[in-house]
Structure formats: C-alpha cells, structure tokens
Amino acid sequence: MNISTEHQDHLIRWLTAAAVYFLLLIAFYIDIGQDMGAEYFLPLLLPMLAALVLVQYGTRVPLFSWAALPNLLTGVGWCVTFPLLYAWTYQSTWYQSKICFDFCVGTALFLLLTAVEGALHRLGHVRLTAAFLSVLNFLALIIPFLQAAYYCIVWHCLSPASVMALYLTNYRESIDFIQSNVGLIPTLLIVVGFGLFLFLCWRGHMAFARRTLAEDTTAGRMGAMAFLTVAAIAAEAWYLPQTSVADLWNDVRSYVSQTQEYSVGHDERLDSLMIDSRTTLAAKAPGTVILVIGESASRNYMKAYTPDFPYEDTPWLSQKLASGDPGFLPFDNVYSSWSQTVPVLQRALTEQSQYNGKEFFDSASIVDVARKAGYETWWFSNQGRYGQYDSAITLVAKTADHAEWTDDSYNFSDKYDETLLQYLTRLDPNRNNFVVLHIMGSHIYYNNRYPASFEQFRTEEGDSVVSSLPSYANSILYTDYVLSQVFDYAQKNLNLQAMVYFSDHGENLEISHNPDVFSFDMVRIPMWIYLSPAYRQALPGHTQALRRHRSRYFTNDMLYDTICGLLNAPSGRYNPEQDFASSSYGFYRKDLTTMLGQHRLTEDPDGLPEEPAPMP
DSSP: OOOOOOHHHHHHHHHHHHHHHHHHHHHHHHTTOOOHHHHHHHHHHHHHHHHHHHHHHHHOSSSSTTTHHHHHHHHHHHHHHHHHHHHHHSOOOOOHHHHHHHHHHHHHHHHHHHHHHHHHHHHHHHHEEEEEEHHHHHTTHHHHHHHHHHHHHSSSSHHHHHHHHHHHHHHHHHHHHHHHTTTTHHHHHHHHHHHHHHHHHHHHHHHHHHHHHHHHOOHHHHHHHHHHHHHHHHHHHHHHSSSHHHHHHHHHHHHHHHHHHHHHTHHHHHHHHHOOSSHHHHHOSEEEEEEEESSSGGGGGGGTTTTTTTSEEEEEEEHHTTOOOOTEEEEEEESSSSSSSSHHHHHHHHHOTTTTTTGGGOOBBBBHHHOOOOOOOEEEOOOOOOOSSSOOHHHTTTSSEEEEEEOOOOOOOOOOOOOGGGHTTTOTTTSSSSEEEOOOOSSSSGGGOOOGGGOOOOOTEEEEEEEEHHHHHHHHHHHHHHHHHHHHHHHHHHHHHEEEEEHHHHHHHHTTOOOGGGOOOTEEEEEEEOHHHHHHHOOOOHHHHHHHTTTTTEEEEHHHHHHHHHHTTTOTTTOOOGOSSSSSOOGGGGGGGEETTTTGGGGGGOOOOOOOOOOO
C-alpha cells in the first residue's frame, strides 16, 4: 500500500510525539527514584505508542498542542501525582509495578477523554461540548488535586490513616479542617483558580473543535475513536483497581466492612461473658460508675499535669489533687494507642489491643461487661455518628440499654459539652448505672468548644483564634468545668462509686493529630480515676494497685481490661496483665508501644521516669 508523503510526515510526527510522551514519563519516574522496571514498561511500549498515534490520527490534534492540553494534563496528573508525592514523603522506592498501574491509568484516561471529545465535537453543539468536557477534566482531576492539597497541608502523601479519616468524616468536620488548615482567603483563591482552570480548559476544547472539524469525517477516523474508547475503558477497568490510591481506598472499605461484623456476632459474644454478678462492684458497692471519654486533650497543655504550663486551665482538677482526697488518682504516663479517634476507641472500648492480636468484630466491649456485671448501661454522646456507615464507636454505643446523641445525625455537634448534663437527670439513683459520656472536648476548632464566658485566655492579635494555644487552653478549662459538674451531680444525686476520665488522643497545636506527621504530643493523654469511700472499702486491692501505678506507663487500648477490673468483673474475656487496677498488671515502659506498634514509648524524648509507688 502506497502512503503519500503528507501521510508519512503526519505519521512520523505522531510517532515522534508518542515516543517523547512515553520516554519523558519513564525519565520522570527514574528521576524521582521510582524506576518502573523494564519488565513492566517494555510490554507497554508498542501498544501505548500505537494508541497514541491512533488518537492523533482519529482527532487530527497533535499530542503536544494547546488543543490537547486539558486532556493531557488530566492524564499526566494521574500518571505522576502519587509516585511523586510518595517519593517526596518517604525518599525511598516502593513496589515498582504500582507505578506501572498509575502510568497506564493516566494514559488510558487521556486517550479516553480525547477519543470521546473527537466524536462528540463531530455531533455538533461545540460550545456545550467544550463546557461538558471542561467539567469532565475537573472531575477527573479531583483525586490528584486532593492528594496534592493534602501534601501541601501536612507534607505527607495520602496513607491508609488519612484515607480512613476522609472516609469516616462528614461535611462539617471537612469544613473545619479546610478552614483551620487552609484559611478563608486561600480557599477563595483556590475556588478562583478552579474557575480559571475551567475557563482555560474550555478555550482548549474550543481549539480542539476547530482542529478536528477542519478535517472531513471519515469511517477510519470514527472507527479509530470508537476503538480507542472501548480499549481505554477496558484498560481503566483493569488497571484502576490496582493503583496505589485504589489500594488505599480498598483497605479502608475492607476495614469498614469488618467493623460491621461486630453487630452480627454480638449476642453470641455477650452470652460467652461468664461473670459472677454476686461478686461484682454492683453487688459489693451499688451505685453509679461513669466513664468520660475526652477528645484531643493533651496533658502537655494541662496545668494539673504540667506545672510550668502558663495557663491555669485545670482549676477543679488541680484543687482536687491538692486537697489530698485519697479517692482521686491521676496517672502521669498514659498514652493513646493511635492519634485518631476511631482506631483508638475501637480498642479502648473492647478487648482488642496492640498486644493481644484480637479483632474488633470478635471482641466483647465495656458495655457488655457492665451489663453482665449488673448495671443498666447508658451512652450519651456530644459527637456525631461520623460517616455514612456506623463507626466502631457507634457500634459499641448501640449495644447499651440506652444510647443517645445530642445531635442525632452524622454531623459533629455544635452544642457545648454541658448539654450532656441534662441526660444524667434521667438516671435512677436507686439503680446500678454504668454511664459513658463522649464529649467534644478540644476538637479543632478549639474556639468553638466553649462558650464566651470561658474565654479567659486571650489570643494575641495576628494569631489564629481557632487553633491558638490560648484557645486550646480555654477548651481544656471548659472541659475541666464540665467534668466538675458531672462529678458533683453524680456524687450528690447518683451514688457515685467510680468515675474515669481519659482522652482518646492528644494534640499538636501546629498540626493537630495527623498520624502522617506524628509527634509524641499527639499521644500523651490525661487519665484519672475517682474511687468513692465505699469503693475503697469494698475493693481495697484494686485501690492499692491503682495507687502504686500512678507513675507506671499505660496505653489506653488496655482500658477494657481496666474497666473489667474496676467493676470486679473478670471473665474468660479478661486479661489481668492489661488491667491497670490489678496487682498483676504486667507492662512497663519498655513493653509498650503507640501508633499501633509503630513507635515504642521509650522513643518519647520527654517521657517521665517510671517509678512505681512503694507498697503501703
């Protein structure tokens, strides 16, 4: 078959552009230290070159031209974003074939958009088609944009932990995150940038239409675009689920699916809890036990724990500790097991811990133990139920006899934590009650967590009031007040026998509690326990053990066993070595970890001495 000189010139230019595209991306991967590996890119060489030549033949639009730029940028965005951000984050190579998948998905996306555009423009309505394709470019770039934006905020690529937070979040928390980490003016500039991007894409697509419509429609060109559309869709269907971003998403979906299994076997787990109700705290010292779950409270910023902290933000707790009340037991060296709420509390509230290998969906909870120990169980939360699916926290909460949320939706509450006080009036003081209160505490925005009357510490002019140290201290001050009100009401009206307060995790005031940029202040948390005179008389062994453990190290994923010990409710689902209230508690600083085993507590440069109190 004879090919005209003009067609030969076209073919040479198209093939050269395709080769340049291929080689530039391979060079890019090598340059960032992420060599894809010859065994991965060589099999792609001929099919990809052929497809890139074919798309230029079908549309008559050169690969490197203003007309092709919107689709080219969209495809290349998928090709390079995650490999580049991964390399910048870890400065190391990772599984080579993953780059191959990103490369294939990005290139197939470019081919798909370009082939579809070539066909649509020939159907007419050029301006409307250009607008539609601009929106497609924008939507296709959302995931690369989110990855880049996340990196610019925390200097870390997306990880399973950050994707989990995105998966379980709600619109109100998302707005809080954007406002606190980006700010109003940068957000507006980003919106303006999006508008400019859409306009430039529209101009590019109009140029595409002029080029492609300048040539007559032929069966060969339409056939080429149809073939490329089908082939690109097939490539996306095959390669997209294998990309690194899809792996992250699938890991999170698998986790959420597993948590749903918790409800399926709950009745069986409850039946397996064999607790002798005749010997529990409810039998020996009837009354109410209260557990308060704090939020984002760090003992680094609490006067009662850090005497040189400049703000008096724990007046009630400090007074209680200074009074010498033998029932108040603070603990100096408590850490969270992770730096985000859901992974922490699914362990703190159940048998699962960093140290026993148990799965959440096969674990009993503190609510189960309390019910079997003879208590009517209550769960009152000032936090929302999080995402589209029940989080692990909500699954546990729903097993209580009574569970209510101040804002019974999937949003974070904007109510102050003292809203929870009214729920305590529902309890019958003549019954044994086990109450869980989940507060908003110091969740960012800090200045949204307390009423104006608690703004005792002023943010300096020019600093952000939403995340400043004074605002954070005000939120701790307000939490101290709420705890005092809970304690006073329960002691006067509910025959309070024990009260436990701990925080889910800590806080770094510059970067909040993002696990991708971990620091130990994100996991240093407060914890204290109050034991009534009746409790101390009924269970003196537990009381003495807790006193001896004041300076022992502890992670809050062992709270389940500690609650079992406090309630004097051992069972086959109880480990005394993880019970802080037991003389058999078996962990020292050298044995303990945080971030689910990623960091040992001995790595904390500011860790306090571990000095068990002497035997009485």
